[in-house]
Amino acid sequence: MKLNHATPYLFISPFLILFAVFGLFPLLFSLYLAFQSWEPTSGLGGMQFVGIDNFTFAFNDEWFWKSLGNTGWLAVASGLPQHLVAIPLAVFIHRYLLRSRNWVIGVYFLPYITSTVAIAIMFSSLFSTDFGLINLGLTHIFSFPPVDWLGRAIHIKPAIAFIVFWRYVGFNTVLYLAALQTIPSDLYEAATLDGASSWSQFWHITLPSLKPMIYFGVTLSVIGGLQLFEEPFILTGGRGGSDQAGMTTAMYLYRMAFDFNDFGAASAMSWLLFLIVVVLTWLTNRAFIQHAE
């Protein structure tokens, strides 16, 4: 048997080449760019080393801080409810639904695979102030005053968070369903014999068994929540909404580069946001590991 040593590398060479050109190089280049002053109109020769100016600029930039606040708010307000709803929903589907199971899962999962842009466009009509369906429901059924969802700074974030929640809740439900299927049923049988109520079974058997999946799901939500881009971009017409209340940091990076032509500052900010992603992912990990001990 003659096995050429180069063969496996040949098979992974597409990955290696594409990763080098479109992954690693851009990453290193953006680190380099973070210390340069550059705008695309000046050509590649127009770069100038500016030290940490871009980072000081970011730290003193009111809008950058604001975008970080928005991102954090949105990540929590869209992420937390996803799990708080997905866990009981998965438990319910797991225990009570047989024939309708695939239908229900499908219905909750569908938003995840459809175009964010189409969805966000749809929601921006539903959220319209005077004649949007959501306001009509609120005013006619609950007699609330109409809410200017997309026009007023304090309302735009809940609107965005709701869309993100709507899009990802089914995905999380499927994750938890998969985890529930691995819990051995004799655990529940023993507990029932001992007279444990279904509520205490949920607290003492189901929830602890779900912990690894909760960790995984929360990590995905943290990473995903901090890079929110499309939903706020469409809902605010790409500009961030009134008072920049709907502008996430990922969106601000885009505007910094492509609207304001400051690629250096945009790169610096992208590294700062990346650092935050890394730290929060690490903290999530710590939180779950300490709980496990």
Next chain:
Amino acid sequence: MNAKKGFQPSLVLAYLTVGIGSLLMMAPFYFMFVFATHDRSDIFQLPPPVWFGTGFWSNLDILTQHLPFWRNLMWSLYVACCSTALTLLFCSMGGYAFACFEFRFRSALFGLVLGTMLLPSFMNMIPSFMVMNALGWIDQARALYVPGAASAFGIFLMRQFISSSVPKDLIEAARLDGCSEFGIYGRIVLPLLKPALGTLGLITFIASWNNFMGPLIVMRSPDHYTLPLALRSLQTPTDTEWGALMAGSAIATIPLMILFALFSRQLIAGLTSGAVK
């Protein structure tokens, strides 16, 4: 199923909540299709339409006046097909190597593959525009389908499938018979991979179809807009053609709903496979 336990109010409440929740999940789609058949003034009437109207064709007219809509549709399809074909090739090759070969740096390289999955998309946004610019790929379809073609997710999915369902003995036997390495890959492994290729193909197609950030950064001429970008360009601060926009969104959504109706189990299993395995 639990009828013998008698009437349980909390259970009834749970059924009701999940049922109403399902309706809420579907409502935006329903209204997208309903609004697609009404003109702009109808949509914002009091009360708004809740059943299908007759305005679909006039909405389509408005859509094609404002956008090269059919070109955008074909362009999206073209990009998605190229992306799918290339991804299937590269990922099956990579997955095969990681599953069936022993080589130096294998686990380190596989760690690298997994690591790239966690890299946030915003990190690449700015520098990848510059790379595309330097390559002269701005406004080119290949700027959309080449960079992600050896996706970490795809390689991971393929490796998992190959390790669990392609018998190593078969590969050894073929090798002893003098079959070349690419012959083994092409004639033995690929045919066995069909189910996994189907799943990855669907996921890649859908991801490309929905991709917004990529085209937003590299596409310049309206003829080369993919559907999401084209629809977004119809959004104006003051004078949005809502009926036409809904019709376009509905047309962009229908293919996905059909794919989902046909392959929902495969899609759901594939998309959540990273967590389950």
